[in-house]
Amino acid sequence: MSNHTIKAFDAELKELSRKISDMGAIVEKQIGDAMSALFGRDQGAAQAAIAADKRVDVMQHEIEEQAILTIARRQPMAVDLREIVSTLRIAGALERIGDYAKNIGKRAIAAGPEKAPGNVMQGLQSMAALVGAALQQVLDAYARRDPDAALAVWRGDQAIDAANKALMRDILSAMTE
Numbered sequence: 001m002s003n004h005t006i007k008a009f010d011a012e013l014k015e016l017s018r019k020i021s022d023m024g025a026i027v028e029k030q031i032g033d034a035m036s037a038l039f040g041r042d043q044g045a046a047q048a049a050i051a052a053d054k055r056v057d058v059m060q061h062e063i064e065e066q067a068i069l070t071i072a073r074r075q076p077m078a079v080d081l082r083e084i085v086s087t088l089r090i091a092g093a094l095e096r097i098g099d100y101a102k103n104i105g106k107r108a109i110a111a112g113p114e115k116a117p118g119n120v121m122q123g124l125q126s127m128a129a130l131v132g133a134a135l136q137q138v139l140d141a142y143a144r145r146d147p148d149a150a151l152a153v154w155r156g157d158q159a160i161d162a163a164n165k166a167l168m169r170d171i172l173s174a175m176t177e
Contacts, residue, residue: 012070013080016063016087017143020094023059024139026052027094027101031135034101035128037108039121049105056098063091090142097135117174123167130160 030052037046067084070076076084115121134153141149 006074009070009074009076009080012066012074013083016066016070016084019059019063019066020087020090021139021143023056023063023091023094024135024142026056026059027098028132028135028139030056030098030101031128031132034104034108035125035132037105039125039128041108041111041113041115043109046105046108049101053098053102056095060091060095064088067091117170119170120167120174123163123170127160127163127167130156130163134160 030049033045033049033052036042037049067088071081071084074080116124134156137156138150138153141147141153
């Protein structure tokens with residue numbers, strides 16, 4: 001983030017960044033609750049994951065509104081405009097992740113006490129750990145404005161894709177047995 005002659009603009013950019021960090025923290029907890037619901041059949045955690053979605057949706061709306069007002073008031077150029085646009089995109093991605101966590105919570109409730117086969121549960125736990133670590137790393141990279149760290153997370157996405165492929169194989173195999 002660059003320093004501007006108008007301190008209010010710097011304050012607006014910092015506030016957008018803080019809101020993204022806060023939203024990211026809520027989504028990280030939401031994912032943790034969804035995984036607790038799924039792996040431990042914890043109905044309370046499932047309800048927490050579902051309930052958090054409303055807060056995440058509100059935060060996305062607040063970030064979008066503030067970003068649009070900042071663009072309209074300040075008419076930023078180049079780096080500053082890219083930062084605001086990236087904030088909008090990140091808020092949208094975090095909201096989508098929150099929706100996935102909410103849906104996992106709903107599925108955990110619908111599944112009741114029945115557990116998936118062991119290899120499927122192991123695959124889910126492995127993939128959940130990879131996704132959780134990637135989310136934490138990318139939020140840290142954003143907070144530090146570290147493009148190399150963000151690129152490393154993007155490159156590490158291949159491990160998540162491989163875990164997903166293996167999990168789908170295990171699920172299909174379990175279904176045919």
